[in-house]
Amino acid sequence: MQIQHDAKWIKRLSLLSKQYFKPTFLGAEYIDASVPAMYVGNHTMYGMLDAPMIIDYLYNEHKVAVVSIADHGHFYIPLWRDLYKKFGAIDGTREYVRSAMQQGYSILVFPGGGREVLKRKGEAYQLIWKERYGFLKLAQEFGYDIVPFAALGGDEAYxxxxxxxxxxxxxxxxxxxxxxxxxxxxxxxxxxxxxxxxxxPKRLPFYFQFMPSQSLMQIQNIEELQDFREHIQQQIYTALSELKRQRAEEHAEFTQ
Structure with a gap:
C-alpha cells in the first residue's frame, strides 16, 4: 500500500483554518519524529477543523510522517477520497493500518470515529470510544508508544x-x-x-495539547488494556479542562 503525503497540499489547505482559528499548540517536547508513535485524541464536531491542523503541524512543523485513520465512508466518494489521501489518510481497516505501521509511519487515531464527529446536543468534548481496543492492540504489536492529545475549539465552532x-x-x-x-x-x-x-463556523481560538508518550509493553491482559485506555481518556479530559481554563484566562487578559 502506497501512502500519500503532499506537504504543499496539506499546508495550503490548512492555511485558511490556521488564519481563521489561530491555533495554539502545546507539548511540542513530547513529539519525536525519530520514533514512530500512535497519536490518540478526541475528534471534534464534523472532524474537518481539527484534523487538517494537527496533520499539518505534525508533518510540516515536526517532520512526523503521520498517517490518519479515516472512516470507511470517506473512501466511497470520488474526488473526496483523493483529497483525503493527499493528507496521508487511509481507510481504517486493520489490514491497511498494519501495512502503514510496517512501513514505519506514525499513526493519527480518533477512536471515537464517525460517531464522535457527528455530535448531538450535550455531547461537546465527550469521548465516544465505545468498546474499541484494536488501535491499542496494534500499537502493542508494533511497539508503538501512545501520545495522547486534546483538541479544544472544534465542538464550539458550530x-x-x-x-x-x-x-x-x-x-x-x-x-x-x-x-x-x-x-x-x-x-x-x-x-x-x-x-x-x-x-x-464561529471564529474562536483553537488549542491542541500533546502529552507524554506512554508504552503498552507492560500490558499483559485485557483488564490492564481497559485500565490503560481509561487512563488515556482521563488524561484527555483533564487536558481539555486545563485548556478551557487557559483560554478563559487569556480572554480575560485580552478584554482588560
Missing part, C-alpha cells in the same frame, strides 16, 4: 440547529431501522448528522 437525536427517534426513522440491511447501512442512526444553524 451551534446545533437540528439535533440528530430528534431525527433518529422519529417513528419513520425507527421503522426504517427495522429493515436489517438499511439499519446496517445507516449504522443504526449513527451516521445521521446534526445540522448547524450556520455553515460558517
Amino acid at each position: 451551534e446545533i440547529g437540528l439535533d440528530a437525536t430528534n431525527v433518529v427517534n422519529t417513528k419513520l426513522f425507527q421503522s426504517l431501522l427495522k429493515v436489517p440491511k438499511l439499519a446496517k447501512f445507516l449504522r443504526y442512526g449513527e451516521v445521521i448528522p446534526s445540522l448547524p444553524k450556520s455553515l460558517i
Whole structure:
C-alpha cells in the first residue's frame, strides 16, 4: 500500500483554518519524529477543523510522517477520497493500518470515529470510544508508544440547529431501522448528522495539547488494556479542562 503525503497540499489547505482559528499548540517536547508513535485524541464536531491542523503541524512543523485513520465512508466518494489521501489518510481497516505501521509511519487515531464527529446536543468534548481496543492492540504489536492529545475549539465552532437525536427517534426513522440491511447501512442512526444553524463556523481560538508518550509493553491482559485506555481518556479530559481554563484566562487578559 502506497501512502500519500503532499506537504504543499496539506499546508495550503490548512492555511485558511490556521488564519481563521489561530491555533495554539502545546507539548511540542513530547513529539519525536525519530520514533514512530500512535497519536490518540478526541475528534471534534464534523472532524474537518481539527484534523487538517494537527496533520499539518505534525508533518510540516515536526517532520512526523503521520498517517490518519479515516472512516470507511470517506473512501466511497470520488474526488473526496483523493483529497483525503493527499493528507496521508487511509481507510481504517486493520489490514491497511498494519501495512502503514510496517512501513514505519506514525499513526493519527480518533477512536471515537464517525460517531464522535457527528455530535448531538450535550455531547461537546465527550469521548465516544465505545468498546474499541484494536488501535491499542496494534500499537502493542508494533511497539508503538501512545501520545495522547486534546483538541479544544472544534465542538464550539458550530451551534446545533437540528439535533440528530430528534431525527433518529422519529417513528419513520425507527421503522426504517427495522429493515436489517438499511439499519446496517445507516449504522443504526449513527451516521445521521446534526445540522448547524450556520455553515460558517464561529471564529474562536483553537488549542491542541500533546502529552507524554506512554508504552503498552507492560500490558499483559485485557483488564490492564481497559485500565490503560481509561487512563488515556482521563488524561484527555483533564487536558481539555486545563485548556478551557487557559483560554478563559487569556480572554480575560485580552478584554482588560
